[in-house]
Amino acid sequence: MRRRELIGLLASAAACGSVPALAQAPRKPVVALVLTGISRAETTGPDPAFAPARAFVHELRDLGWIDGQTISIERLSLEGNPQRAPELLADLVARKVDVIVLGGARWLHDAALNATRTIPLITLFQDDPVAAGLIASFARPGGNLTGVAQTTGPEFFRKRLQLLKEIAPRVSRVAFLGPRGVLEQDRQVEALPGVAIVPVPVDVVEQLGAAFDRIRQERADGMMVAGSAITYAYYQRIVAFADENRLPTIHSGRESVLVGGLLSYGTSVPWVFGRMARLTDRVLKGAKPSDLPAERAATFELIINTKTAKMLGLEVPPTMLALADEAI
Structure with missing residues (x-):
């Protein structure tokens, strides 16, 4: 085939979009x-x-x-x-x-x-x-x-409250820290006998300092942290507050327990x-x-920090240790 004819055929093929090298790349989602x-x-x-x-x-x-x-x-x-x-x-x-x-x-x-x-x-x-x-x-x-x-709803938060009460039997006034929507929906959480729940809403990081002040003002002697974007992103700050104020606290994730939180119960x-x-x-x-x-979420992990329990003067019940997925 002569060179001129070959060039003509290639030009025609390109115009029809039949040359793979010249075909448009598929769009990435x-x-x-x-x-x-x-x-x-x-x-x-x-x-x-x-x-x-x-x-x-x-x-x-x-x-x-x-x-x-x-x-x-x-x-x-x-x-x-x-x-x-x-x-x-x-x-x-x-x-x-x-x-x-x-x-x-x-x-x-x-x-x-x-x-x-x-x-x-x-x-x-x-x-x-x-x-x-x-x-x-x-x-x-x-x-x-x-x-x-x-979560699975109010029964999930009641389970967390039971675990906190089991490891810290003397808690009677528990601050519930989390997004307003979660706190409002889970007012259905049935408090345990002798335990009052104090809702403390926090939707953005700017509210965290005021939330800590309110927990002190309410004289809470325990804390339950709901899983949220803010509580997850600033878990180290929340753990530091709980430990500094000697508040037995149940956190929402393992990460909190690894840096000194008392215990967590939740999904990853x-x-x-x-x-x-x-x-x-x-x-x-x-x-x-x-x-x-x-x-x-189908599975939930119980993680306990035994060093923090000792620091707070708490004794972890053997039955609770046996149920824990991890003890630190």
Whole structure:
């Protein structure tokens, strides 16, 4: 074949889009991971410093979604400023990202639903999403939002209260520190005989100092910490307050006990973010959030710090030690 004819054929093939080298690369799906209380720097890279973000990125990678290759994961954080949420979410909606994955703050869920009723939303629920009106049911959420519930409702908090009372029998006035939405929904928690619950709301980090002041003013002699974006991001500060004030405290996660918290009972937040990654995978493969069952945390860990118990003058019952998943 003559050179001129060959060039003509190649030009014709290119015009028809049949030359692989000239074909347009397939568009990578875009997933936005929007967190609330952590710095964005802790969410970046292939191995983010923030454990939940790391679990999410790694689980997606294991499912074949590699950031920068088969998917684009935008890591975003409001860094404790709810006022930024509407603008940030409006930008994501305008750019038509494929999925928005949300941290656990209720105000962030509300802002996301105000921003879009079509883009799939995957989230961590800190309380009962059905009771909160976020989804129609666990089996069929019914809208564009689904996710993983971190607790099982009031009975979960009662169990935590029982564990605190078991390790610290003298507590009678327990401060319940957590997001306003969780505290309001879990007023149903039936207090144990001789134990009063003092709700202490904290939705943003700026409220943490005032929350500590209120706990002192209320003369609480124990504390229960609800799992939330703020309490997780600032767990070291909460542990330091509890230990400095010699408050027997049941925390929401293992991380708190590792740095001196008395005990924790709850599900692993990184595990929850791994489950959220699996839901994201299903949405990217065509599932609709309205038909994608929301999940409940199925396993809970009891972690005890025996050194902190000794520091507080508490004796851990042998039966409790036997039930613990880990004693430090």
